[in-house]
Amino acid sequence: MVTVLRALAMRVVIYLNDHEPAHVHVYGDGQARIDLTGARPTVIEKRRMTRGELRKALALVAEHQAALLRRWEEIHG
Secondary structure, X not given: OEEEEEEOOEEEEEOOOOOOOOEEEEEOOOEEEEXXXXXXXXXXXXXXXXXXXHHHXXXXXXXXXXXXXXXXXXXXX
16 A cells, blocks of 8 residues: 555555556545546545545545556556
């Protein structure tokens, strides 16, 4: 597990042995898996994350989407 970003009291992680599609795991009070491959990030799954926190997570990932996708490709080839 590699922490690739910390902001807004959230931690964005890419797991080393993870699977496609390219995505990140965002941890705050809950957690969400967010797909990086589309024009905009989309939620794959969420657990115990409020709607407000999920909006913040999506905005954070959208702001850094290109860099997160590059990091995914560095890690997974």
